[in-house]
Amino acid sequence: MPEHSLDNTDFTILDELQKDGKISNAKLASQLAMSESPCWRRLKKLEDEGFIEGYHAKLNRRKVGYGVLSFVTMTCALHDEKTKAEFEALVKQSENIQSCHNTAGNTDFVMQVVARDLDDYSHFVDSVLRKLPGVVSVQSNLSLRELKSSTRLPIK
Incomplete structure (x- = not known):
């Protein structure tokens, strides 16, 4: 409110x-x-009052070298406070993870992840995502073509 x-x-x-x-x-x-x-x-x-959270430049991810965009769904087996805190800290530290949402439904989290290329993405999945505490399932959905990208909210 x-x-x-x-x-x-x-x-x-x-x-x-x-x-x-x-x-x-x-x-x-x-x-x-x-x-x-x-x-x-x-x-x-x-x-x-927090209606404006900050100002930033929107960069073209491809022009700065990030050719891969993936939407990752994750399921976790452990939901205790310690595991949750470790998971959240690691997600916040990872610059490749652009957004992470705790969701209702078949999976626990949905993330938007960028990588330079498929090899970089594969390394990221193996070295970061699969090592997050409590994770039992990681599914990647690679973006083939971006139709719309916006952070703009409908005003009024």
């Missing part, structure tokens, strides 16, 4: 930042037909 109710101006700010995270406060204020100080205060409040 949001910490405070958002109005249309807040939603517009969030939407504009999703389109262009590098937009200047002056340009954002101009698009909102408001002065810069109130615009900056609203933006700061959205950051402080």
Whole structure:
């Protein structure tokens, strides 16, 4: 639940930042037909309250050398607190794992993993994924073609 109710101006700010995270406060204020100080205060409040978690550049994974994208499902046999903590720490440390979700259904986790090539991916599966504590099953679904990739949320 949001910490405070958002109005249309807040939603517009969030939407504009999703389109262009590098937009200047002056340009954002101009698009909102408001002065810069109130615009900056609203933006700061959205950051402080956690609606905006950060800013980043979206890189083309292929151009920086990551030709393999895989969606990995994992099943674990152990669910005790110690194993869970070890598993989470190792997942957070791995730069190849872009996202990891604890899921309901037939598997315990779904991960998005990148690798330079199939040999690199195979090494990653053997040296990292299969050695995670409590894991009994690892299934890889390699992406053949990416149709859409977005972190953008539908606003309003």
